[in-house]
Amino acid sequence: MAIISCPECGKKVSDKAATCEHCGFLLGAHDSESLARKGRLQRSQKLSKLVSQQMLAILLFVAGIGASFYEWGTTGIGPWMPYIGGGVATFSFVWYLVTRGRIYVLKRQR
Ligand SMILES: [Zn+2]
Known part of the structure; x- marks a missing residue:
């Protein structure tokens, strides 16, 4: 059991309590909702990061x-540049495919 501060009144409450004993704020309901919102935010941030990685790969x-x-x-x-260019192109093509796969997986999780 840990002591957290109530997001509504700021007083110390137990993290196991469903409501704040000082102001009656619903701690449990608030927590799961804010966690879900945080998860959605993290996923959309991850998605936009992957999309920009995909652009970079292209x-x-x-x-x-x-x-x-x-x-x-x-x-x-000079004589090595075609090989270097080819290597870079091959690498970024694989990178593109991997990023694309990760975007696909991330979108399916929704
Ligand atoms: Zn409170």
């Missing part, structure tokens, strides 16, 4: 494809 994929076709020349890392 951009990286396009950049990788672009880099592998661009004429970089034969000096320095």
Whole structure:
């Protein structure tokens, strides 16, 4: 058993109590509702994070494809750029698929 402060009056109450003994505030009902709201908020935040990751993966994929076709020349890392670009494109394609899968799973949980 722990002592928490009532969200309504701020006085110390037991976390096992259904209502606040000082002001009669419904602690149990308030808790489950705020927990559900918190869960929904966290999920939508996670979803928007994944959507922006997906966008980033697409951009990286396009950049990788672009880099592998661009004429970089034969000096320095020029000859390696098609491989680097191809690697980046492959990586971001896999990343895109993983992110897409995670978005799908997250949406199905609703
Ligand atoms: Zn209270």
